[in-house]
Amino acid sequence: MAETDQERSELPTGKRLQQAREKGQIPRSRELGTAAVLLSACFALLMLKETLAGALIKVFKTGFSLQRDQVFDPYAMGDLLATLLRQMMAPLGLLFLLVALAAFAGNILMGGFNFSSEAMAPKFSKLNPLSGLKRMFGVQSLVELIKSIAKVLFIALFAWWLLSSQFEHLMNLSFEGFPGGVIDALELLLWMVVVLCCSLLPIVAIDVPFQQWNHMRQLKMTKQEVKDEFRDSEGKPEVKGRIRRLQMEMANRRMMVDVPKADVVITNPSHYSVALKYDPKQPKAAPKVVAKGVDEVAMKIREIAREYQIPVLPAPALTRAIYHSTELGREIPEGLFAAVAQVLAYVYQLRAFRRGKGQRPRPLAPDLPIPDELRR
Template sequence: MNNNTHEEKTEHPTEHHIKKFQKKGQTKYSRELNALLILFFSFINLWWYKEKFFFQFNRILLNGLSFNSKIITDQQDILLGILLSVKEIIISFFPFLLCLLLIILFPPIFFSGIKFNFRSLKFNLNKINPFLGIKRIFSVQIIMEMFKNILKLLFIVSIICIYSWICFSKVLMLIVENPKYALLDGLNITSKCCLLVILGLIPIVILDVAWKEFNYYKKLKMTRQERKEEYKETEGNPNIKMRIRQQMRIIARRRMMLDVPHSDVVITNPIHYAIALKYDETCMKAPKVIAKGEGLIALNIKKIAISHHIAIISSPSLARSLYRYGEIGQYIPGPLYKAVAEVLAWVWKIRKWKKDGGSIPKKPNNIQVPSELNFTGKRKNNV
């Protein structure tokens, strides 16, 4: 057990292992990439609709700051004004919010195949265990994430401070400008600062994506013992599979024996093989094999046929060919149609004789089987 624990993960992951890994919520998708995409597309969206946003907010501010005597006397006008302002804000920001929602949801799903995992919603007392919580907080992974976020924050703050220092004179000039133009110039300064932050984040994101990719495939790798255990899990234990096959054979044999009383004729070897055939000209295009067997199974088929007054005919070559090339529940092979037709014709004559009387029909002799289907050996895998 200890050897398996310290065994190195050198094997490539299987498809089954990858799927199990993804079901646990493990993914190679970088949060930094998601944050960069949100910032980038938000910036593009705001830049594209900047004039619309500016005029909308300008109008909302003018309406909000203008004095109207009805505001004091009529409360309904106050409520209506607030609702109209909220409505205008929602309409103005709707494209931006829609774009933001799409960026948050779709990239993780498309890039890493993240699936919704409802198993995490199950109640688990370990999740509220304070000791396990403290252990997770001070884990190496959490400390590394915290260190990375601090460095990223310092880097972003540095970019903002440097840009603010360069544009300090422009920011001071906004005080003396017309409010309308001051707002536009302020938006331009802020937009350029956002663009620099986004460009500065690109190297960080590239490094994070490479690290996530490396770490993800490192975790996915398997030991040889894990591969063996997974093979047993997916393919099944050989002994258990053999028992299952044996049980399936027994069940199939019982079901086959239940179909023998519904057959029209049983063709025998006469000792080794027995094949039960059924033909209904109204719904079958050819006779079907409904039961077959050798040895004790053949004897049981004959016993059931005798007890249910099913016609039995001995034709060694035809019985061997049907046993070898016929499948249970399937139509007989085409080259055997003529030989089986002779047998069925005799069966129908027997039925007519039992009903009307007269001379007993003679059994067909020397039933010819095509040379390509002539079988003399024994089949190893029988039902």
């Protein structure tokens, strides 16, 4: 096999991507999940700061306001702890809920939700120390180490810049009184944490496309793998050909059953045959093609038509036009209504003549009205 066939140069097919998904191999960005959790926690604190502060004040007041009998009661502390937990449960529960939702959304934002039982199955190969050392000192581990060092350096530089820009404000906090200084310090600290968490956004903007590219790179296929997958999914050509022939034979047999129901069979005597059926009880309906074919199939249609005494009329141009423009079981196009109407009128007059109820009809006109766009 050629060397080029062994190179993984082809993008993964849909089947390969689906198989990887079933194995739990989907692109994920840990940086995206981390940024979602930290930013959601910061903004949740900003939204709930007054509620949390009020609950904390209640906790402190309740915790430090003890009666003399409570001090000597061994069960009082347990009851007091339950009271304090109830006071903090609502704001902290809402905070944890918002963070949990952000963590879930941040982790499925890239790659979507995926449950893989195969990925959950234990793999004893991961217990092999040699495999573990290979993963620890492999190229992927080196890349992750470099990414971690770069991330720490970037965040550290950003934090140094943030502290430098707020240094004067931080120093002035010591001149503020109580409780204004504490509130100002907490407000400043919270917004500094929000800005510091926002420093993760450039890292996320780099990591997300990298993880997507790396995932597609790992799933790339060789040309031979693409050919093998196509052959496995589509089947061998000889088998497909055999199936197609059987399908055509079955379709032809079903079609031949409808030939005796036709009103007329028009032909191009050398190749084509088309059987038409019209139901006058349905005024809005148009003539339908109940059978059509070329060569041997066309000859078989004519043979059945003669057996059931269905008129067989030569109309080469009209036959070719209907054959190429109308699918089996469909109504003929509007542009052929006039030509087919003349054919059906001739057939009805011929039936009446054979029953002795009319004169012999004139021969069918050789130049039936067929639009140029439907001529073949």
